[in-house]
Amino acid sequence: IINQDNKQLKVLLNEFHYADIAEILDEINFEEAIYIIKLLDSETTSDILTELDEDVREKILKNLSAKEIAEEVEELDTDDAADIIAELPEARQEAVISQIEDEEHKAEIQELLAYDEDTAGGLMAKELVKVYGTWTVAGCIRRIRGQAKDVTRVHSIYVVNKEEKLIGRLSLKDLITAKSEEKIADIAKDNVDYVNVKDDAEDVARVMAKYDLEAIPVVDDELTLLGRITIDDIVDVLKEEADKDYQLAAGITQDVDSDDSIIELTRARLPWLFLGLIGGIGAFIIMEGFQESFNQYAVLFFFTPLIAAMAGNVGVQSSAIIVQGLANDDVKGSVNSRLIKEMLLAALNGVILAIFLFVFVWAYNGEMDKALAISVSLVAVIIIAGLIGTFVPLFLNKRGIDPAIATGPFITTSNDILGILLYFWIAKLILGI
Amino acid sequence: IINQDNKQLKVLLNEFHYADIAEILDEINFEEAIYIIKLLDSETTSDILTELDEDVREKILKNLSAKEIAEEVEELDTDDAADIIAELPEARQEAVISQIEDEEHKAEIQELLAYDEDTAGGLMAKELVKVYGTWTVAGCIRRIRGQAKDVTRVHSIYVVNKEEKLIGRLSLKDLITAKSEEKIADIAKDNVDYVNVKDDAEDVARVMAKYDLEAIPVVDDELTLLGRITIDDIVDVLKEEADKDYQLAAGITQDVDSDDSIIELTRARLPWLFLGLIGGIGAFIIMEGFQESFNQYAVLFFFTPLIAAMAGNVGVQSSAIIVQGLANDDVKGSVNSRLIKEMLLAALNGVILAIFLFVFVWAYNGEMDKALAISVSLVAVIIIAGLIGTFVPLFLNKRGIDPAIATGPFITTSNDILGILLYFWIAKLILGI
Structure with a gap:
């Protein structure tokens, strides 16, 4: 594609949206990507950088000088700029920051870098439109023309008092439809939602999704207006959270995608496989321990994969429902009532499945006592598996540990072992060995 | 809580956000919920209705007359109104629609009801601000004051030509910062993203998330502007999609949450358990078939749960990565190169695990030939499981079937059986039976 025909290439690329160019760069080889980045102007490339895959971005930034990175960063909103700088090695961070020419932008980025990336502070941007309650509508519109130049999307106008404390908000629509001599304080809505700068990013996402907010102001403990978070950042948080839970349920730690290297994928997958092993x-070991007692009943051993599979499946189902309920904040009622409900549910499912299995085994080899032993154990195993699947994530959540790690291989493996143990115990009891 | 002290209760509830009231109503008993709904004015209750759990809303709507529902619906934006009416039984739909007084609102709702709910048409609202390219900025601001009253959030102003075809867009900010005598056509941005009314809802969500759009106009095949979709609806689509994939991976069909009834939960869970059974x-049956050949080698049977578990885990891991990659649209390259990569990955993981297992079995019972047979089969089983886990979702996706159903119990079960079969075959070969 690249015949070094710069001009034509530039014209061609200017037709594309920066997100599409980022997608192209993710795929082509590295020298070509660097070449294209250097070809385009920093206004476009800075947007492209924010959209690139993290590992591609890392490689490209390594090949740019601190000065070049600083130029890219100047074009970006403070939140995106801080995110990119935060990914650099510490020594380079300082070099890049010192090269930023706009002093205000520099100070704001430094402030944002101080916040933990998983908090509201780590998500917010400093760009916002702020007006004082004492201004008039006409004066306000005049000043907004100035402020709004730096703000990509206005959403809400935040109203503060003399001490810079948030006292209300206003939409551009309110401003346009108001009379020009009115005071801002009179037309502003004073029941404004806000989040604290130290709030957890996932909680912010939940609040914004629940109340259908498109932007939310961020304040400190004294209600001083510090920044704002827009919904496009929240969409990313929600997607990342969902992806992480999904991967944990499948037994994949670390954030990997299908295009990562085999070594990275192995690091993410092998630990869980080892757990399964x-x-x-x-x-x-359990089966070997029961070998003596059951040498008359070899058939029982042939049902261990069935028992293990059922214990695993039931455990994953119950834990997934709890994990999802916790994520959506709609697990209500006491732990006990939840365990009782799961027990009834598992018992109902278990009995239906056990009847089917009983009929099959009886019809297949004609021995009712063995069929009974296997089926009764199955019910018990399913109930216990359901209880464990419900209890473990609730327990982890109470302990402040992400309950999502309880789904997938963790629950499957523990339920496998416990299920097989229980199965032989009960069979032994019923068969009177 | 309810001592029939209406006035005090009303004052109390007016302090809450409608999303919070909806959450309260989801939890209290049904008579109380109806009582509260009838107490509050329709402006608040209509918003509450949109936030309620589907089953609670269904029960409440059953207890309202067609006239009362029509009053609620009049307060809502067309997209929410159409969603609520679509949930009613068909006979009631007509009764409610005929009671809507505002003829324009009625016609718009009827238009939206005609679209499939999983398409752009099903997501869009008719409320938007539309201007003609020939207007001046001043004239435009004057007319927008009228249109914007009905539109909760303005986002973008869409510019159309005489034939109502979309030709550009404009932000309120552009309008405020422009000179009042300029022509709209001159200040509008003409590279406007749009979606077709028949596009799939999940594709619309992906486009909006990718380009960080907060609203997107919806057009028909002739580019006529029909409506717009806002990002808050997209957040819901993304959340639902993620929840559905997560539940499918855990073996739960249908959209259930932890507070649903035991019968509903059983319906969602039992079919997958049955598959496992x-x-x-x-x-x-496989193990019984191999019983004769292996009566000298009882120990081999004790490793079947291990083999089944490893086959299941590897299959779920590979399918999850593919399913997620397909959902995020970043599965690139040919099917063959993907299968080769997965094979190498599985081989690497398999060999590491097999070495560990070999050492354990050899040390544990001192028979190298059995240890070798078990370990070599493990590697083969892991490779095959990885290939199946990769191939099946890719295949389903090509056939237009949601690949998410391939994760979880489906992959686990088929890999269990195949894994055990393969295990005995290979063991037989190696031990020369």
Whole structure:
């Protein structure tokens, strides 16, 4: 594609949206990507940088000088600028910051870098439109023309008092439809939602999604207006959270995607497989322990994969429902009532499945006592698996640990072992061995 | 709580945000909820209705007359109104629509009801601010004052030509910062993103998330402006999609949450458990078939839960990565190169795990040939499981079937059976039976 025909290429690329160019750069080889980045002007490339895959961005930034990065960063909103600088090695961060020419932009980026990236402070941008309650509508419109130049999207205008404390908000629509001599304080809405700068990013996402907000102001403990978070950042938080939970449920730690290297993918997947291996060895030891007692009943051993699979599936189902309920904040009622409900649910499912299994085993080899032993154990195993699947995420959540790690291989493995153990115990009891 | 002290209750509830009241109503008993709905004015209750759980809303609407529902619906934006009416039984839909007094609102709702709810048409609202390219900025601001009253949030102003075809867009900010005698056509941006009314809702969500759009206009095949979709609706689509994929991976069909009834939860969970049961029976039949050949090697049977677990885990991991990659639209390259990569990855993981297992079995019972047979089969099983986990979702996706159903119990069960079969075959070969 690249025949070094700069002009034509530039014209071609200018037709594309920066998100599309980022997608192209993610795919082509690295020298070509650098070449294109250097070709385009910093207004476009800065937007492209924010949209690139993290590992591609890292490589490209390594090939730019601190001065070049500073130029890119000057074009960006403070939140995106801070995110990009935060990804650099510490020594380069300082070099880049010192090269930023606009002193105000520099100070704002430095402020944002001080916040933890998983808090409201880490998500917010300093760009916002702020007016004082004492201004008139006409004066306000005049001044907004100045402020709004730096703000990509206005959303809300925040009203503050003399001490810079948030006292209300106003939409551009309110401003346009108001009479020009009115005081801002009189037309502003004073029940304004806000979040604290130290609030957890996922909580902010939940609040904005619940109240359908498109932007929310961020304040400190004294209600001083510090910045604002817009919904496009929240969409990213929600997507990341959902992706992480999904990967944990499938037994994949770390944020990987299908295009990562084999080594990265192995690092994310192998630990969980190892857990499964340990579980399988546990199952082997249990079965070997029961070998003597059951040498008349070899058929029982053939049902261990069935028992393990059912215990695993039920456990994953119950834990997934709880994890999702916790994420959406709609797990209500006491732990006990929840466990009782899950027990009834598991018992109902278990009995239906056990009846089917009983009929099959009886019809298949004609021995009712074995069929009974297997089916009764199945019900017990399903109930216990359901209880564990419900209890473990609730417990982890109470302890402040992400309950999503309880789904997937963790629950499957522990339920496998426990299920097989329980199965042989109950079978032993029923068969009177 | 309810001592029939209407006035005090009303004052109390007016302090809350409608989303919070909806949350309260979801939890209290049904008579109380109806009582509160009838107490509050329709401006508040209509917003509450949109935030309620679907089943609670259904019950409440059953207790309201067609006239009362029509009053609620008049207060809502067309998209929310159409969504609520669409949930009613068909006979009631007509009764409610005929009671809507505002003829324009009625016609717009009827138009929206005609679209499939999973398309752009099903998401869009008719409320938008539309201006003609021939207007001047001053004239435009004057007319917008009228139009904007009906539009909760303005976002963008859409510019159309005489034939109502979309030709550009404009932000309120552009309007405020422009000189009042300029022509709209001259200050409008003409590279406006739009979606077709028949586009899939999930595709619209992806486009809006990718380009960080807060609203997007919806047009028909002739580019006629029909409506617009705002990002808050997209947040819901993304959340629903993520929840659905997560539940499918855990073996839960249908949209249920932890507070649904035991019957509903059973309907969502039992079919997948049944699939697992069939898989377990399959494993039993396979093991019985190999009983004769392996009566010298009882120890091999004790490793079947391990083999099944590893086959299941690897399959779920690979399918989850593919499903997520497909959802985020970043699965690139050919199917073959993807299968080769997964094979290398599975081989690497498999060999590491197999070495560990080999050492354990050899140390544990001193028989190298059995240890070798078990470990070599493990590697083969992991590779095959990885390939199936990669291939099945890619195949389903090509066939236009949601690949998410391939994760969870479906992959686990098929990999369990295949894994055990393969395991005995290979063990037989190696031990020379």
